Amino acid sequence: GAGVSQSPSNKVTEKGKDVELRCDPISGHxxxxxxRQSLGQGLEFLIYFQxxxxxxxxxxxxxxxxxxxxxxxxxxxxxxxxxxEDSAVYLCASSFRGPYEQYFGPGTRLTVT
Amino acid sequence: xxxxxxxxxxxxxxxxxxxxxxxxxxTSESDYYLFWYKQPPSRQMILVIRQEAYKQQxxxxxxxxxxxxxxxxxxxxxxSDSQLGDAAMYFCAYRNNNAxxxxxxxxxxxxxxxx
Numbered sequence: 001g002a003g004v005s006q007s008p009s010n011k012v013t014e015k016g017k018d019v020e021l022r023c024d025p026i027s028g029h030x031x032x033x034x035x036r037q038s039l040g041q042g043l044e045f046l047i048y049f050q051x052x053x054x055x056x057x058x059x060x061x062x063x064x065x066x067x068x069x070x071x072x073x074x075x076x077x078x079x080x081x082x083x084x085e086d087s088a089v090y091l092c093a094s095s096f097r098g099p100y101e102q103y104f105g106p107g108t109r110l111t112v113t
Numbered sequence: 114x115x116x117x118x119x120x121x122x123x124x125x126x127x128x129x130x131x132x133x134x135x136x137x138x139x140t141s142e143s144d145y146y147l148f149w150y151k152q153p154p155s156r157q158m159i160l161v162i163r164q165e166a167y168k169q170q171x172x173x174x175x176x177x178x179x180x181x182x183x184x185x186x187x188x189x190x191x192x193s194d195s196q197l198g199d200a201a202m203y204f205c206a207y208r209n210n211n212a213x214x215x216x217x218x219x220x221x222x223x224x225x226x227x228x
Contacts, residue, residue, distance in 0.1 A: 044218075
């Protein structure tokens, strides 16, 4: 079946603009995770959804970052007033509820100029 | 907080030879999983192998095997008969099964395979 998909694949934006990154998880996966991969910070956890609720937002780096998930499926990560330090690859993963394997999407490379 | 450390930023191996990538972690939890992920230039993270902390037997997947030393909190990956397609970034990851199941990653090791 289809894997985790993310769009856009690449995004270039100007400093101060808002961006939306989208993640389509594998059908039937109730858990969804966002991670950020940057040169300075490595791979770091951002936020986790179980269904439509986010029990753990501890990794969001600032209040400019927010995420939502609707219908227990698609998730959107929004970054407001982007800064150059937001440049990174944003990875999404999904899994069944519980300690199951996480399947990753191909990521969105965000470049803030 | 849990931490994962990969002390080898880069490694190289001759094709058909064996290479071992190191990983250490720190946790006070008892119920956790450890993983090795491969990330080729395509950016897609691919699960290579996983180890449940409660299992004493080391996990094996074809040419990939781990040496899990729980007391030492060490989790190394051995790749046998290295192939050109093994060239990639390799990430060691930890997951606490009682806290949301998010992954904590090490800094990664870039593996180069020489023909």
